[in-house]
Amino acid sequence: MFIDEYISGVAPVKGKILLVDDQVVNIKILHQLLQDDYDIFMARDGQQAIDMCKKVNPDIVLLDIEMPMMNGFDVCAHLKNDPDTEDIAIIFVSGHFDEEKEVKGFQLGAVDFIHKPINPVITKTRVKNQIMLKSQTDLLRTIALLDALTGVANRRKFEQTLPICWLQCARDKHPLTIIMLDIDFFKHFNDNYGHAEGDRCLRIVAQKIQDTVNRPYDLVARYGGEEFICILPNTDAIGGTYVAQQIVDSILSLKITHENSDVSDFVTISAGVATITPRGDSSYQDLVKAADKQLYLSKDRGRNRVIG
Numbered sequence: 295m296f297i298d299e300y301i302s303g304v305a306p307v308k309g310k311i312l313l314v315d316d317q318v319v320n321i322k323i324l325h326q327l328l329q330d331d332y333d334i335f336m337a338r339d340g341q342q343a344i345d346m347c348k349k350v351n352p353d354i355v356l357l358d359i360e361m362p363m364m365n366g367f368d369v370c371a372h373l374k375n376d377p378d379t380e381d382i383a384i385i386f387v388s389g390h391f392d393e394e395k396e397v398k399g400f401q402l403g404a405v406d407f408i409h410k411p412i413n414p415v416i417t418k419t420r421v422k423n424q425i426m427l428k429s430q431t432d433l434l435r436t437i438a439l440l441d442a443l444t445g446v447a448n449r450r451k452f453e454q455t456l457p458i459c460w461l462q463c464a465r466d467k468h469p470l471t472i473i474m475l476d477i478d479f480f481k482h483f484n485d486n487y488g489h490a491e492g493d494r495c496l497r498i499v500a501q502k503i504q505d506t507v508n509r510p511y512d513l514v515a516r517y518g519g520e521e522f523i524c525i526l527p528n529t530d531a532i533g534g535t536y537v538a539q540q541i542v543d544s545i546l547s548l549k550i551t552h553e554n555s556d557v558s559d560f561v562t563i564s565a566g567v568a569t570i571t572p573r574g575d576s577s578y579q580d581l582v583k584a585a586d587k588q589l590y591l592s593k594d595r596g597r598n599r600v601i602g
């Protein structure tokens with residue numbers, strides 16, 4: 295998906311709010327106030343609140359402080375300590391103004407406070423402001439990791455993802471494969487058809503690679519100008535070479551005319567594949583270097599091919 299589509303695609307999504315209070319009457323008041331503008335979820339105690347956060351990933355939690363068993367502060371601390379829930383905005387709903395409690399709430403990571411009895415205008419405005427902030431932050435986070443031209447992940451996303459995959463594969467003793475890809479004679483393509491056509495070609499090629507590499511935990515990223523890189527966790531050398539060959543074949547099958555290529559009448563891509571089961575004496579940088587070396591060999595041995 296391209297960034298413009300992404301932005302227009304996410305804009306109309308309704309915010310999700312989780313209401314947490316041990317008193318049903320309090321939940322009812324908030325529910326009535328917010329139900330027209332947001333998707334509302336409810337929890338009656340702390341543990342339920344945590345479970346709901348994991349399940350529905352709300353944008354905001356309106357969190358009562360005084361609750362039996364687990365109070366609001368404990369719930370907040372718990373949510374902020376879990377990477378899966380740490381980005382959820384928490385607004386405390388407290389009985390009356392108490393400076394000490396408010397300070398504690400903010401220190402635990404809450405974004406705002408609302409006091410009972412609920413004032414409709416204040417509550418709606420505070421919720422709206424936080425929802426706006428949250429959706430803008432989410433959007434920026436997403437955009438920051440996408441390549442603007444092609445819509446696939448960018449180099450930053452690749453650099454974030456590789457160490458995580460490396461550790462996971464090391465822990466599980468699973469092989470990890472990297473595929474490096476580079477479009478053949480792309481300089482000639484630009485020279486012949488112009489930079490705008492070159493950009494269009496890059497988009498089409500990127501989307502084709504993305505469509506070909508489609509397991510949910512694989513990553514396709516634009517690595518540089520006309521270079522792409524794939525991370526394939528839990529994939530051995532045979533599997534990695536197979537995927538790389540599928541990519542190479544699928545790019546040729548696009549039949550994008552390239553008169554000035556020395557390889558074919560159409561745009562082609564070269565691939566280098568490297569696989570390792572991560573251990574202490576190896577590094578992911580070495581794995582990338584190995585894939586790059588194989589790509590170099592692929593270029594050297596005629597392009598439009600896989601060397602693994």
Ligand code: GH3
Nearest residue numbers: 476477478479480481482484489492493519520593
């Ligand atoms: P090889 O087969 O050896 O890879 O040859 P090549 O011509 O593809 O390699 P080279 O590194 O000489 O040229 C890469 C070209 O990619 C040059 C550059 O103009 C083009 N390129 C890089 N980024 C972009 C981009 O964002 N848009 C367009 N249109 N072209 C780009």
Ligand code: MG
Nearest residue numbers: 316358360361
């Ligand atoms: Mg209460």
Ligand code: MG
Nearest residue numbers: 476519520521
């Ligand atoms: Mg290149």
Ligand code: MG
Nearest residue numbers: 476481520521
């Ligand atoms: Mg080059």
Ligand code: MG
Nearest residue numbers: 476477478479
């Ligand atoms: Mg190239």
